Amino acid sequence: MQYFPIFLDTTNLSCLVVGAGEVAARKVELLLKSKANITVVAPWACDTVQGLASENKITFHEKSYQESDLDNIQMVFVATNNSETNIQVHAHATAKKILVNVVDNTPLCQFITPSIVDRSPITIAISSGGVAPVLLRYLRQKLETVIPHKVSLLGQFSEKFRELVKQKLGTVTQRRYFWEDVLDGDIAENIYQGKVEQAEQKFLEKLENPDAELTQGEVYLVGAGPGDPELLTFKALRLMQKADVVVYDRLVSPEILEMVRRDAEKIYVGKAKSDHAVPQEQINDLLARKALEGNRVVRLKGGDPFIFGRGGEEIETLIDQGVNFQVVPAITAASGAASYCGIPLTHRDHSKSVVFATGHLKDNSINLNWQGLAQQDQTIVFYMGLTGLPIICEKLVEHGLSSDTPAAMVQSATTPRQKVVTGTLSNIQKIAEEAGIRPPTLIIVGSVVSLHKKLNWYDEAK
Ligand code: SAH
Numbered sequence: 195m196q197y198f199p200i201f202l203d204t205t206n207l208s209c210l211v212v213g214a215g216e217v218a219a220r221k222v223e224l225l226l227k228s229k230a231n232i233t234v235v236a237p238w239a240c241d242t243v244q245g246l247a248s249e250n251k252i253t254f255h256e257k258s259y260q261e262s263d264l265d266n267i268q269m270v271f272v273a274t275n276n277s278e279t280n281i282q283v284h285a286h287a288t289a290k291k292i293l294v295n296v297v298d299n300t301p302l303c304q305f306i307t308p309s310i311v312d313r314s315p316i317t318i319a320i321s322s323g324g325v326a327p328v329l330l331r332y333l334r335q336k337l338e339t340v341i342p343h344k345v346s347l348l349g350q351f352s353e354k355f356r357e358l359v360k361q362k363l364g365t366v367t368q369r370r371y372f373w374e375d376v377l378d379g380d381i382a383e384n385i386y387q388g389k390v391e392q393a394e395q396k397f398l399e400k401l402e403n404p405d406a407e408l409t410q411g412e413v414y415l416v417g418a419g420p421g422d423p424e425l426l427t428f429k430a431l432r433l434m435q436k437a438d439v440v441v442y443d444r445l446v447s448p449e450i451l452e453m454v455r456r457d458a459e460k461i462y463v464g465k466a467k468s469d470h471a472v473p474q475e476q477i478n479d480l481l482a483r484k485a486l487e488g489n490r491v492v493r494l495k496g497g498d499p500f501i502f503g504r505g506g507e508e509i510e511t512l513i514d515q516g517v518n519f520q521v522v523p524a525i526t527a528a529s530g531a532a533s534y535c536g537i538p539l540t541h542r543d544h545s546k547s548v549v550f551a552t553g554h555l556k557d558n559s560i561n562l563n564w565q566g567l568a569q570q571d572q573t574i575v576f577y578m579g580l581t582g583l584p585i586i587c588e589k590l591v592e593h594g595l596s597s598d599t600p601a602a603m604v605q606s607a608t609t610p611r612q613k614v615v616t617g618t619l620s621n622i623q624k625i626a627e628e629a630g631i632r633p634p635t636l637i638i639v640g641s642v643v644s645l646h647k648k649l650n651w652y653d654e655a656k
Pocket of ligand 1: 420421445495496497498499500501502503525526527528531576577578579604605606607608609633634635636637
C-alpha cells in the first residue's frame, strides 16, 4: 500500500493553498468542509476565492508566492498554472517537512486526497492511488446509492449515546450486540423516518433492559415497481434486504424477488384472475400475525401499493391491531409502461390529463364514469383490463370517442418480456389477440399513443 489512509484532525491545522484559480478554488471548497485555517496566496483570484475571502472564510494574500509563506504551515496544496512555481513550492515544502500536494501531479504529492462519500459523521474515503480514476468514480457512485443518506442521522445518534452505553454495558461484546440490534432494528427505522424522539425513548428503554426479546415486529408495505429491478427505490431495496418474512404476489418479478434477503421466509399469496389464491382478509391477518410474532415483514407488491394495490385495506388491519408499519411508494405500471414504450401520458399537443382506471370485470360489466373518461384531450390507462377490453372499447365509443382513437396494449412492461401492440378502439382487440397478448397488460387509450412509433426506444421481446 503506497498510500496509507488516515483521517486527519484539522482543528488548528494551518493549511496553505498556492494559486487561486478554479482548480485551487475546488480544493479550497473541499477544505472548507474541515476545520482547518485556510490561507490562499496568489497574485490574482477567481470569483469563488474572492467571495470566500470577503466572507472571511479564508485569508487571501494577493501577491506572488515566496518561501516565507510556508512559515507555520503544516499542509500545502499547490494549484497554480505555472509548473516552475509548482515544483518550487514542492521543493520548499519537502525541505521543511510540510505535507504537500501538487494538484494533478501525483509524483509531486506526498499525500493525495481521496474520493469522499460524505455522511458526516460517517465519512467514506476511497482512492485508487491515482491509477484508475474512472473505476474510482464508478465505485463511489455505487457507494452513494447503497448507503442511505440518513446514515448521518444514525451516526449522530450513536455519537450522542456512546458514553451512556459505555457506562451501562460493561463489556465490549455486550455493547456490540446492543448496537447491532439498535442499528438493524426498529429504532434505526424510526431515525430514518425522522422520529428521533420516539427512537430515543425506545433506545433508553432497551438500554435499561438490553436482553429483552424484540416483542413486536413491523410491516413494510413496499412497492416493487413494474418489473425492472433497477426501478426499485433505494428504500425498497434496503427494507427488502432486512426482511425476516416476505409476502409477495404474482406481479413481483422473479428478478426482484432475487433481491430479497436470502434467508427470509418467502410466502406467495398471488392472485391469478378469477382464482384468488389467498383471500385478502387472510393476507391482512397474516401480515399482522407475522409482525406480532416479532418479524420484520415486507409486503411486496407489484407497482405502487396505493394504486390498485389494496394497500389501504392492508394497513387498516395493521392499524386496528396496533402494528407499526411503513408504506414505500413505487413506480406504477402506467408510468413504467409509458416510459418504456415511448408513450408520454401527457403531451402539450395531445393530452392535458391522465386517468388511471380499473378495467376489472364484475358480473360481466365495468362500472365506470364513461362520460368522464371519454374525453378528447385525455389519456386513459386501464389496469386489469385485458378480459374487459371489448367492453372498454365499446363503452368509450358509445360515450363519444371516435373509433379511430389510438389505443395500445402493453404486456409485462419494463421487463425483458415486454410486448406492445397499437391500433385503434375499433381494431385493438383483434390485433392483441393475434399477437397473443397475455397478462399483466395495461391498456392506454388516447392520442398520445400515436407517438409510440416515433418515440419507442426499448428493445422488447420478439
Ligand atoms: N399496484 C400496481 C397495479 C396492480 S393491479 C401498480 O401500481 O402498477 C394489476 C394490474 O396492473 C395488471 O392487471 C396490469 O393491468 C397492471 N400491471 C402491473 N404490472 C404491469 C406490467 N409490468 N406491465 C403491464 N401491466 C402491468
